[in-house]
Amino acid sequence: MKFKSNGLISLEIDGKIYDHKLFESLESLAKTRSQRQSAKELNISHTVFNRRLLKAEEKLGIKITKKVGNGTLLTEEGIDLLNEFRKYQIQIQKTSNINIAGGHISSGLLESIHHPFNINVYSSSDKDAFELAKRGAVDILTLDDPLIAYELNIDFTPIAYDYLVLISSPKAEEIKSINDLEGLEFVNVEGSAQRLAWNSLKHYDIDYQLKTTVNSQFDAFKLVKKSENLHSFLNASYFKGNEILKFDTRHVISLIKVNEDKPQVDEYIEFLLNDGQKLIENQGFTLI
Template identity: 80%
Template sequence: MKFQSQGLISLNINGDIYDYKLYQSLESLSRTRSQRKSAKELNISHTVFNRRILKAEDKLGFKITQKVGNGTILTREGLDLLEEFQKYIVKIEKTNNLNIAGGHISTGLLESIKHPFNTNIYSSSDKDAFELAKRGAVDILTLDDPLIAYERDIDFTPIAYDYLVLISSPECEEIKNISDLNDLNFVNVTGSAQRLAWTTLRHYDINYNIRFKVNSQFDAFKMVRNSKNLHCFLNASYFKGNDILKFDTRHVISLVKVNEDKSEVDEFIDFLLNDGQEDIKNQGFTPI
């Protein structure tokens, strides 16, 4: 797939132009996980919203959304498309807005919080966002897992707590005890806080088999739910599952100040640590 930027905020993908309306739809859907809620947010009908998505999928030749329970989430391809839009925004934005980049969980949280700041939020993996931060392309780096900061002795500010839940294939037997995890097959999400689950299993001398590795928690969820004998550990703030390792996998969602000369950076973080904590709680995270 070949991407080229066109106009203020549109992309040329294999000769077809995808404009700001599609970007708005994908960005909203990534937060609400509901076509109806996104349609209401964008002040259009659900029919128009759905048609916009279907038209884009028909032109692209692949699915960019998928049904999950009563909601709708972006596929890996949909997330990639949204990221391309967001990368372009970061490149062309020359205002005083706060440019923020980070993992899907932490940026999803920030996008859901009502605040008085003008922000551009780029969602990717912790690793990719860290590369942007090293180049000075963003003002704030958000981390789904503080490991990158720990490894490099970088100061970070916790803004919320999260933990991991066990997601299992529909046909699997219910897991009631940690010993029931012995010899099970798992999907590993690269760069996620899953490292805490693997450390815990080793601590309890539980043998586990990593059968697949993916880059997205949403890909892992889809893979597990469509299989007969797979499991994975995903963030409780986004997924409902078995909280058997709740206390062992508790971790912080954090921010790193990249541009310390910008006064809005400290103001934004201060807001999140005070007035924003109620919204953080409402989004399924544990406040600091």
């Protein structure tokens, strides 16, 4: 497929125009994994939402969604399509601004602190943000978990420490020791630092089950709190919970400078490492 940006509200693919409504739908579906929930989020009927997806698939000649259980996921082609739109959406921002993409926790941190810089922040999984960074669509990549940087031997700059806490269903029995985690069912958050928790449970020979997977920690939190017996490990900077794996799951929140040619990028990073540290601590993170 040949892509061409037509500005903020549309994208031209193989000579056909797809407006922002399609990409709003894909963006929402990537988070909710539910057509009904996304339709509600966009304030349209489920029928209109479904027709929008089917019409796009007919024009494109490819499947961009797939049914999985009671939910709907994006296919690889659907993810590629959404990432292309994200790329153009970020690139058309004012060049004087610092464009940032990263994991939900790290990008949320940068959005929450006050500073004298003009920034545009896109929140996603570490994996999706890294793909945008590879295409040169952002100036700074932020990581909830430095795994990608470790795997590819990329230098990164730590800006804070965080750890994971256990979040449990209100009806679940109190967890007092590692052994109490035996046989529990968990909500997995794709592309998060949860790998540290799962590795720790394996280290302690704890048998557990990943019952379902979601795209964000906030979705995991809501799912657990509405459940009978689900649990999850989420970042302590955003959630209060059981600190049973605090020391096993400590990790750095970091960033990678992608654009070497924009002076504001270096100034912004310098701010985060100095005057911004107190602001970062106020958001619930541990100083580096």
